[in-house]
Amino acid sequence: xxxxxxxxxxxxxxxxxxxxxxxxxxxxxxxxxxxxxxxxxxxxxxxxxxxxxxxxxxxxxxxxxxxxxxxxxxxxxxxxxxxxxxxxxxxxxxxxxxxxxxxxxxxxxxxxxxxxxxxxxxxxxxxxxxxxxxxxxxxxxxxxxxxxxxxxxxxxxxxxxxxxxxxxxxxxxxxxxxxxxxxxxxxxxxxxxxxxxxxxxxxxxxxxxxxxxxxxxxxxxxxxxxxxxxxxxxxxxxxxxxxxxx
Amino acid sequence: xxxxxxxxxxxxxxxxxxxxxxxxxxxxxxxxxxxxxxxxxxxxxxxxxxxxxxxxxxxxxxxxxxxxxxxxxxxxxxxxxxxxxxxxxxxxxxxxxxxxxxxxxxxxxxxxxxxxxxxxxxxxxxxxxxxxxxxxxxxxxxxxxxxxxxxxxxxxxxxxxxxxxxxxxxxxxxxxxxxxxxxxxxxxxxxxxxxxxxxxxxxxxxxxxxxxxxxxxxxxxx
Numbered sequence: 428x429x430x431x432x433x434x435x436x437x438x439x440x441x442x443x444x445x446x447x448x449x450x451x452x453x454x455x456x457x458x459x460x461x462x463x464x465x466x467x468x469x470x471x472x473x474x475x476x477x478x479x480x481x482x483x484x485x486x487x488x489x490x491x492x493x494x495x496x497x498x499x500x501x502x503x504x505x506x507x508x509x510x511x512x513x514x515x516x517x518x519x520x521x522x523x524x525x526x527x528x529x530x531x532x533x534x535x536x537x538x539x540x541x542x543x544x545x546x547x548x549x550x551x552x553x554x555x556x557x558x559x560x561x562x563x564x565x566x567x568x569x570x571x572x573x574x575x576x577x578x579x580x581x582x583x584x585x586x587x588x589x590x591x592x593x594x595x596x597x598x599x600x601x602x603x604x605x606x607x608x609x610x611x612x613x614x615x616x617x618x619x620x621x622x623x624x625x626x627x628x629x630x631x632x633x634x635x636x637x638x639x640x641x642x643x644x645x646x647x648x649x650x651x652x653x654x655x656x657x658x659x660x661x662x663x664x665x666x667x668x669x670x671x672x673x
Numbered sequence: 674x675x676x677x678x679x680x681x682x683x684x685x686x687x688x689x690x691x692x693x694x695x696x697x698x699x700x701x702x703x704x705x706x707x708x709x710x711x712x713x714x715x716x717x718x719x720x721x722x723x724x725x726x727x728x729x730x731x732x733x734x735x736x737x738x739x740x741x742x743x744x745x746x747x748x749x750x751x752x753x754x755x756x757x758x759x760x761x762x763x764x765x766x767x768x769x770x771x772x773x774x775x776x777x778x779x780x781x782x783x784x785x786x787x788x789x790x791x792x793x794x795x796x797x798x799x800x801x802x803x804x805x806x807x808x809x810x811x812x813x814x815x816x817x818x819x820x821x822x823x824x825x826x827x828x829x830x831x832x833x834x835x836x837x838x839x840x841x842x843x844x845x846x847x848x849x850x851x852x853x854x855x856x857x858x859x860x861x862x863x864x865x866x867x868x869x870x871x872x873x874x875x876x877x878x879x880x881x882x883x884x885x886x887x888x889x890x891x892x893x894x895x
Contacts, residue, residue: 477799498807505805515800519818528814529804574800581804 428453428616429474429585434483436469436640443469445640447483451585454614458627458648461637462663467620470637471587474618475507476500487584505533508578512590514570516562516577522549523558526577534581541580548576552606568599572606579610586610588619624667628652636660683865690857690866697853698873704767704839704849708774709832715775716782721812723787734783741780747841749773754845766847770839778835785827789820826892829885833878840874850874 429451436444443466451457459467472478474485476492485492487506495503516525526545530536536544549555552572554565562570571591578586588607592600604626611617611630621627627634627648634651636644638659644651655661722734741749754769764772793816801811821828843852854870 475803477803501802501805501807504803507803509800509803511796511800511803513794513796515794515796517797517800517815517819519822529801529806532810532814533805533807577804 428455428488429618430484430486431470431474432484432486434470434473434485435481436466436473436478437481443640444473444480447637447640447642449635449642449645451616451618453616455632456611456617456619456630458631458634459618459620459637460622460624460627460634460651460663461643465637466640467637468589471509471589471618471620474587475504475509477509501533505529505581506584508581508583508586510571510574510578510586510588510591512593514562514567514574514594516570516573518562520562521558522554522560522562522565522573525562525573526580529577530580544580545576548580549573551579551609552576553602566599567595568602571595571603575603575606575610585616585618588617588621590620590622592621592623624652636663638663679863681864681868683863686857686861686863686865687869689861690854690869693853693857694850694866694869694873697848697850697870700767700848701836701839701850704770704774704842704847705836707771708778708839709835711771711775712778712782712831712835713828715779716784717786719779719783720786720790723783724790738780738783741776742784744777746774746777746838747844749776750841750845766842766845769845770842770847774835774838777838778831781831781834782828785824785831786820788827789824790816792823793819826885826889829881829888833881833885836878837874 431447431449434444434447434449435442447466447470449457449470459470461467469478473480474492476495480493483493487503490503492503492507516522517528520528523542523545526548527538527541530541530544531538534541546555546558549558552575554569554572554576557565557569557573562573565573575586575591591607592603595603600623604623607617607619607626608630619627619631629648631648633645634648635642636651636655636657636659644655644657644660651660652664655664719734719738722730723738725731725734750770750773753773754764754766757764757769797815797819798811801815802808806814839849840851842849843855846852848856850870850873854866857866858864
C-alpha cells in the first residue's frame with residue numbers, strides 16, 4: 428500500500444533522515460516511536476510531501492508520490508489523509524464547513540453530497556451535534572476528532588497521524604484513541620507517529636523504532652516492547668518506564 | 674463674532690458653492706473607488722510577490738514596495754503629471770493621479786497584506802494542502818479570510834489615508850472636492866466653501882475612524 432524506499436532528508440547540511448525503508452500493508456496500523464528529534468515527524472511529512480524528500484522514493488499503491496507535481500500532487504494528497512498534532516482546523520469556518528471544504532473544492536463533490544458525507548463522518552467521530560459550532564468552541568479532543576473527520580471525508584487510502592494526542596489534556600486522549608481504534612477495525616491503513624505506548628502495544632500491527640534519522644528496529648509490538656534487541660531501543664524504553672508506570 | 678461666522682460659516686455662500694462642491698465630491702469618490710480597488714488588488718499581488726520563495730520575484734517586489742513607501746506621494750504625483758510628458762507620456766490629470774496614487778497605495782496595502790498573511794499560522798496552509806487543495810484554493814479559502822480578519826483595522830486605516838490623499842490631486846488641477854472648494858473660495862472671496870469641504874471630509878471619514886477605534890479596542894479586549 429504505502430512504500431518508503433531509501434528516503435533521505437537534509438535540512439541544509441544536517442541530515443535528519445538516513446535511508447529510511449518502511450512499508451505499510453493494506454489495513455495495517457504501523458506505529459512509529461522514538462525520541463524527539465529522531466526524524467519520525469519529518470518522515471511522516473515526507474509521505475504527503477509537506478516536506479520535500481532530498482532523495483528516495485515513496486509509493487502509494489505503486490504510484491510515485493515523490494514524482495508528482497502541481498495538480499497531480501494535489502490529487503495524490505487526496506488519497507493521503509493527515510492528522511496533525513495541532514489539529515489545524517480552519518478557525519473562520521464552522522465544523523461542518525471544515526469537513527466540507529476540500530470535498531467541494533478538491534474532490535468537486537456537490538454541496539449536498541459533501542454535506543451528507545461530512546455529517547456521516549462527524550457522526551462517525553461522535554460530533555454530529557457540533558456541526559454548526561465553531562472550532563474555538565470545542566475541546567482539543569473534539570477538535571482533533573473533527574480533524575480526523577475532515578481527512579476521512581475525502582476517502583483516503585491511507586491515514587497519517589502526526590502525534591495526534593500530544594497536544595491534548597490527558598483526559599481527552601482517550602476519545603481520540605477510541606476513534607483511531609475504530610478506524611483500524613474498519614480496515615483503514617494507518618501510519619502513526621505517537622508517544623502513546625499503551626495504545627501501540629494494544630492496537631499496532633507493527634512498531635517501528637527510529638533514532639537519529641534511521642530505523643533502528645521494527646517488528647510486532649510484543650517483540651519491540653517485550654524483547655528489544657538493540658541497545659538504543661532498550662535505553663529508550665527504560666527512559667519511558669516511569670511514565671508508563673504512572 | 675458675526676464677522677467670524679460670515680467669513681467661515683456663511684450659509685448663503687455655502688449654498689451657492691454647494692453645486693460646485695458636489696461635482697468635486699463625485700470626482701473625489703470616483704477617484705477613491707478606483708485608487709482603493711487598484712491599490713487593494715495591486716497590494717495583494719505585491720504581498721504575494723514579496724512572500725514568494727522565488728528570489729527573482731521576491732527581491733524586486735520588496736524593492737518596489739520600499740521605493741514607493743519611502744517616496745512622498747506628492748513627489749510621485751508631480752513627477753507623473755509634469756515629469757513624464759518630457760518622455761512623451763502625457764496623462765490626463767485623472768489618469769496621472771490614479772497612476773501616482775496606485776503606486777503609493779499598492780505599496781502600503783502590500784505591507785498590510787504581507788503582515789496579515791504572515792500572521793496566519795503555518796499549520797493552516799499545511800492542513801489545506803494535505804487535504805488536496807491547490808495553492809490558489811488554500812490562499813482564497815483558508816489563508817486570506819484569516820489574514821484579512823487579522824489586519825482589518827490596518828486595511829481600514831489605510832483606506833482613510835487614501836481618501837485624505839486624494840485631496841493632493843488639487844495640485845494637478847483635478848477638480849476634486851478640495852480643488853472645487855478652493856475655486857469657490859476664490860470666486861466668492863470667502864472661506865466658507867473650504868470649511869464646507871472640510872465638513873464633508875469629516876462626515877465621510879469620522880464614522881470610519883470611529884469604527885476602526887472600536888474594532889481595535891474589541892481586538893485588545895480579546
